[in-house]
Amino acid sequence: MDLQHYCELSCVVQVANYRELTAVKSKDEYFCVPNFAALGGVFFSLYIYSKGRGAAEDEQVSLFLGIQTSKPLLVYWKIAVVAAQEHLPSEAFEIGKGGSATPREFNEIVTGSLFCPSKLLEEKGFLSDGTLYLRIQAKFVHKNRLDSPNAPDLEIRDTPRHVAQLCSDLGAALARKDGDVVLVAEGRELYAHRVVLRARSSVFRAMLDTSMTESSSGRIEIVDVAYATLSWLLVFIYTASLPEEAGTPEQVEPWVQLAKAADKYDVAGLANLCVEELKRRMSTSNVLRLLIAAESFRIASLKNACLQFATPCEKRMRSLHDQREFDDLGADLVRELFIFAYGTGKRRTTNEKEKEFDGKTTWSDLSKAQLQRACDERGLPTLGDREELTARLPAQSAVSESFWEV
Numbered sequence: 001m002d003l004q005h006y007c008e009l010s011c012v013v014q015v016a017n018y019r020e021l022t023a024v025k026s027k028d029e030y031f032c033v034p035n036f037a038a039l040g041g042v043f044f045s046l047y048i049y050s051k052g053r054g055a056a057e058d059e060q061v062s063l064f065l066g067i068q069t070s071k072p073l074l075v076y077w078k079i080a081v082v083a084a085q086e087h088l089p090s091e092a093f094e095i096g097k098g099g100s101a102t103p104r105e106f107n108e109i110v111t112g113s114l115f116c117p118s119k120l121l122e123e124k125g126f127l128s129d130g131t132l133y134l135r136i137q138a139k140f141v142h143k144n145r146l147d148s149p150n151a152p153d154l155e156i157r158d159t160p161r162h163v164a165q166l167c168s169d170l171g172a173a174l175a176r177k178d179g180d181v182v183l184v185a186e187g188r189e190l191y192a193h194r195v196v197l198r199a200r201s202s203v204f205r206a207m208l209d210t211s212m213t214e215s216s217s218g219r220i221e222i223v224d225v226a227y228a229t230l231s232w233l234l235v236f237i238y239t240a241s242l243p244e245e246a247g248t249p250e251q252v253e254p255w256v257q258l259a260k261a262a263d264k265y266d267v268a269g270l271a272n273l274c275v276e277e278l279k280r281r282m283s284t285s286n287v288l289r290l291l292i293a294a295e296s297f298r299i300a301s302l303k304n305a306c307l308q309f310a311t312p313c314e315k316r317m318r319s320l321h322d323q324r325e326f327d328d329l330g331a332d333l334v335r336e337l338f339i340f341a342y343g344t345g346k347r348r349t350t351n352e353k354e355k356e357f358d359g360k361t362t363w364s365d366l367s368k369a370q371l372q373r374a375c376d377e378r379g380l381p382t383l384g385d386r387e388e389l390t391a392r393l394p395a396q397s398a399v400s401e402s403f404w405e406v
Contacts (some may be wrong), residue, residue: 008139008280011037012082013046015132022050022118030064042140043068050118061116066135075140081116082135162211167239170196174238181208185222185230192234194218198235203265224264229257236262236270252278252286256293263297275302282309284316288325295333303381311341332368339372339382363390 013036015021021031021368030053033046049062065077121127173179197204207220222230233255236242255274262270278290287310294303310320320326329337344345357366357374366374370388372382380392 008137009037009044010135010137013134013136015046015048017130017134018127019051019130027051028053037136044136044138046134046136050279059118061118061121063116063134065138067138067140075138077138078134079137080135081121082133167241170238171175171235174234180218182219183222183230183234184219185225185227188227190227190231190234192237196238201265201359202206225261226257228256229261232258233261233265233267233270236273237267240269252281252290254299255281256290259299259302262298262315263299271299272301275299275305278302279305282306284319288320288323288329291333291337292325292328295330300383306385307337307340310337317341335372336383337370339376359394 013033015033019028025031028049029051030047030049033048035043035045037044045066045068047064047066049064052060053062063079065079067075087329099219121132126132173193173196174191179193181194181197183190183192194208197334198208199205204220225233232242255278259274259278261267262274282290282305287306291303291306291310293299294306311317326334355374355377357370357377361374363371363374368386368389371386371393375382375389375392382389384392
């Protein structure tokens, strides 16, 4: 996966049998959780000195985050111990956070030592089942991306405790499967609560408030959304976040389907989240599929991002032209792609006499391709349907020019 944008990792690592492992270790001895995550060609491991290391006081747990990569990266990270129940942040103890220097090729970054009192893990009940749970968050990016005008924001922001508690409680309510509404997709059932669905989706609210069959039966058949997509949609409706399994970096289709479902059921914020995630996952191998999806679902921001990614140079355009997906674009998308890359081939000018379409043109008489050329020669965006293109062009220019010619 190309790191054209930043990559973000968020996961919970289980260290099973933590007490037993600690019992056989001495100070300066560690045990390792190797390659617990991999993203964008970067591999993460965790080194745990359960009885301390070096200058650390006795009974101070020292943790090291190992990051193996062949790329010059800048990495920001944060680690917290979390409660075992539901792996949700109802209670968490932050151990440390920070950033890394640039590694040498095929070297391993190991973050600075992080200290946590051993007795704190027991006192706060973090080892109630003998397993240690660590929530690890990291953002990383090619170092040279930070010099670009659209450098990503790598700061890892904390969720206020009271907000995290609300999300945790609602997530637990969803997990109990005791709701008063049943959603059915692909023959499988998901339980939810009327009050939550009504509050978070205008479409579900309409279904449940009217005399439709769904309102009286409490059973809603979802025929155009896959079960997995619907389950992610519900998780977001309840917690304003997505489950860990939604983060598979190689796949984009699940995010496209989730954006489509979010738009159909009017779940605020989710479609934008999906679009931002798709932008981060965009690569030369999937940009044409994303462009087709953006056109199909009328997601203008994703479509514009695809066109920008696809057209920075002649070499990339040629490589995309050779892909089989290029044949699936359709005439309109191919035209937009080439106009975005090369313009119309005409010199942009403010002189009306030199324009292909002067100010006396009746825009409504033009085809979409002609409207795109008219926009392009005026330096206006060429994306959108006929109505959007027409709206960008100066509606009163013909009237004003004829007035001055009289």
